[in-house]
Amino acid sequence: MDTLTHALSGAIVGRLLAARRSAASPTAAAAPATTVCHTGRGVAGAAAAAFPDLDFVLGYVSELAYLRGHRGVTHSLVLLPLWGLLLAWLFARLARHSRPETDWRGFYAVACAGILIHIGGDLITQFGTMILAPFSDRRFGWGTTFIIDLVITGLLVAGLAGSALWRRSCIPAATALALVVAWIGVGALGRGEAIAAARTWAAANKVPVVEVDAAPRPASPFNWTAIVFDGEQYHYAHLNTRRSELLTAAPGDNFVRRFSAPYRPVALAQWETRPRFGNGDLQGFAREVWSKEDFAFYRWFAMFPVLDHAQQDASGSLCAGFRDLRFEIPGRIDLPFIYGLCGTPGADGWRLYKVVAEGRRWVVGDN
Numbered sequence: 001m002d003t004l005t006h007a008l009s010g011a012i013v014g015r016l017l018a019a020r021r022s023a024a025s026p027t028a029a030a031a032p033a034t035t036v037c038h039t040g041r042g043v044a045g046a047a048a049a050a051f052p053d054l055d056f057v058l059g060y061v062s063e064l065a066y067l068r069g070h071r072g073v074t075h076s077l078v079l080l081p082l083w084g085l086l087l088a089w090l091f092a093r094l095a096r097h098s099r100p101e102t103d104w105r106g107f108y109a110v111a112c113a114g115i116l117i118h119i120g121g122d123l124i125t126q127f128g129t130m131i132l133a134p135f136s137d138r139r140f141g142w143g144t145t146f147i148i149d150l151v152i153t154g155l156l157v158a159g160l161a162g163s164a165l166w167r168r169s170c171i172p173a174a175t176a177l178a179l180v181v182a183w184i185g186v187g188a189l190g191r192g193e194a195i196a197a198a199r200t201w202a203a204a205n206k207v208p209v210v211e212v213d214a215a216p217r218p219a220s221p222f223n224w225t226a227i228v229f230d231g232e233q234y235h236y237a238h239l240n241t242r243r244s245e246l247l248t249a250a251p252g253d254n255f256v257r258r259f260s261a262p263y264r265p266v267a268l269a270q271w272e273t274r275p276r277f278g279n280g281d282l283q284g285f286a287r288e289v290w291s292k293e294d295f296a297f298y299r300w301f302a303m304f305p306v307l308d309h310a311q312q313d314a315s316g317s318l319c320a321g322f323r324d325l326r327f328e329i330p331g332r333i334d335l336p337f338i339y340g341l342c343g344t345p346g347a348d349g350w351r352l353y354k355v356v357a358e359g360r361r362w363v364v365g366d367n
Contacts (some may be wrong), residue, residue, distance in 0.1 A: 001121035003053045007046040008156035010114035015043020015173045018109050041110045044091045048114025054123045076133040084112035144187035146216040155179045187221040191239035194224035196267045219259035237269040262330035278307035284312050289320040289341045292352050298339050317342045
């Protein structure tokens with residue numbers, strides 16, 4: 001999830017956690033107490049929810065440090081109580097400039113809740129989150145939601161706008177959060193439908209199923225890339241699980257329609273096949289590159305790796321690069337996270353590179 005949406009979700013949670021039971025008026029002793037929402041913790045909640053994405057600084061260490069560490073220790077459930085303590089202390093120090101009596105304990109629950117909702121917002125995507133760091137680098141992801149979801153962002157904005165209009169009411173914030181959870185549930189439903197469609201296609205075409213999955217796509221919770229792996233090849237299709245007719249889009253149409261048009265009805269889906277290690281004479285070389293210790297980070301990172309290219313460069317060395325179908329979105333020209341090695345089969349001295357728009361860029365660092 002993008003950092004802005006994380007911050008908005010933290011502001012919503014901070015507002016809800018700031019709810020207080022107001023005592024009945026002395027002149028109306030029989031009247032029941034009421035729950036009143038205050039705005040004082042909303043900013044703290046937003047800051048806490050944005051905090052885990054500070055791991056972007058790893059990019060200044062090295063490219064591989066960022067790939068290995070992003071969504072790592074700052075997104076860890078194990079370390080969450082410690083991060084919450086640090087942020088609560090910091091918030092209290094800042095608040096003492098206007099309220100000297102402020103104590104860190106008043107911010108601790110909000111800080112922990114902000115970090116927790118950030119972790120939840122990343123878990124619903126498919127990129128993967130190392131919630132057990134530093135004890136495990138396993139990535140967890142439910143894959144129900146595309147990394148940028150404008151509906152979720154819009155619901156949170158609406159909840160905060162409603163809270164600004166009805167400052168003492170918790171209803172706008174609580175309603176927004178409930179609708180976000182419901183929308184994520186719709187995405188989970190779409191994911192289940194896409195996986196079921198993939199299994200049905202594999203059975204009809206007698207394709208052995210080693211792994212089946214679906215990658216969320218933008219613009220609709222029913223837009224998916226369904227993926228079947230048979231042990232050697234990936235079979236995949238871009239489909240919409242609720243569409244019965246093809247959708248066309250002209251250049252002047254709104255972006256939602258343009259993003260959605262490539263996703264075909266399940267019955268009309270166009271399935272493509274791509275061998276993990278390619279075909280032809282360089283298949284053995286591609287397998288060797290994949291097994292190299294220098295390429296271990298990519299074996300850990302990629303979910304659906306396929307050979308992007310295998311060729312001989314100007315110096316005579318052989319080069320093989322891999323891409324991840326997880327990021328293969330229709331209409332996307334420059335795909336991210338394409339990495340490879342150049343070298344001589346059976347020899348040492350392999351060089352790691354990344355494919356960028358300008359061509360090949362050597363990766364220097366802790367590889």
